Amino acid sequence: MDIADRVALRDAPVRPADIVPLDRALRLVLQGGRETRSYRVRAGDTLWTIAGRTGMRVPNLQELNPGLSPRNLAIGEVLKLSRTVPLINVSTVYTQTQRQELPCPVVRKKDDRLPLGLTRVLQAGRAGLAEVTEQVICRNGQVVGRRELTRKVLQAPREQVVAVGTWQLLASRSGSGGRLGWPVVGAVTSPFGARWGGFHPGIDIAAGYGTPVDAAAPGRVVRAGWYGGYGNCVDIDHGDGVVTRYGHLSRIAVEEGEQVIKGQLVGYVGSTGFATGPHLHFEVRINGNPVNPESFL
Structure with missing residues (x-):
């Protein structure tokens, strides 16, 4: 402990009436001084925000600044402030050791197999732990500074690895943006458009029974089950109104609500529903309307 101010002790005659109890003497030492300073009013200030910021009460502000009221504050106006300060400033320095989380x-x-904006934790992180010894400097009981003396790492932190999706399909043929991957390898046996006096809303891709079917792009599964003439069917929502559909599957490998990445297994080629043989019926829909998948593959 150190007394920051110069203090002189001397004998002096004192009247008995001037002698005060020890607790009152301590209060005088700690709160017996006054410090006067100024404050310049800023935009947005009120008497209450100024009082809170400076540690004063509104009535004290008005007492020090006659005529001051909440309605006549002007930007740039200088106010008088006053606060209690100790008569004697005492500084203390001590050493403190504690554990800190790292x-x-x-x-x-970046991962182009994930939709734009979606994240996936690849490796969970873990906070570390260190034992830190500091020199703490106080003035009148308030901490005014710290200085680190030693640091010992007890457990090193482990980094967290996060994949950030960058894939985005643009509904155009410009070649910019993401492209769809082929869900299976095979020839297109029935193209998009007019067929048998009707309209074929997708393409049929020839593949053997049980051939794995992959997601053409990252997204969220919004259908995984039987769907009329499509048989076992999977729909994946890729955002921005783009949905891909996989029909006539022999077996489904995903669940509704599941997030999938580009190339992830979603099912197996089959001939369920209205199908003449094993193949994959593949559709691309934008805002519910079927478009030619080959424009995006």
Whole structure:
């Protein structure tokens, strides 16, 4: 402990009436001084915000600044402030050892198999732990400074790895943006458009029974089950009104609500529903309207 001010002790005659109890003497030492300073009014200030910011009460502000009222504050006006300060300033320095949590670093990796804006944790992070010894400097009981003396890492943090989606399908033929992947490898046996006096809303891709079917793009499964003439059917929503459909599956490998990445298994080629043989019926719909999938593959 150190007394920051110069203090002189001397003998002096004192009247008995001037002698005060110890607790009152301590209060005088800690609160017996006054410090006067100024404050310049800023835009948005009120008497209450000024009082809160400076540690004063509104009546005290008005007492120090006669004529001051909430309605006549002017930007740039200078107000008088006053606060209690100790008669003697006491500084203390001590050493403190405590444990501190070390935040885990986050590493972000772009992934074009995930939709734009979607994230997926590839590796969970873990906070670390360190034992830190500091020199703490106080003035009149208030901490005014710290200086680190030693630091010992007890447990190193483990980084968290996060995949950040960048894939985005643009509903155009410009070639910009993401492109759809072929859900199966095979020849197109029935194209998009007019067929048998009707309209074929997708393409049929030839493939053997049980051939794995992959998601053409990342997205969220919005249908996974039997759907009329499509038989076992999977619909994936890719955002911006774009949906892909996979029909006549022998078996479904995803669930409704599941997030999938581009190339993820969604089912197997079959001939369920209205199908003449094993193949994949593949559709692309934009805002509910079927478009030619080959424009995006």
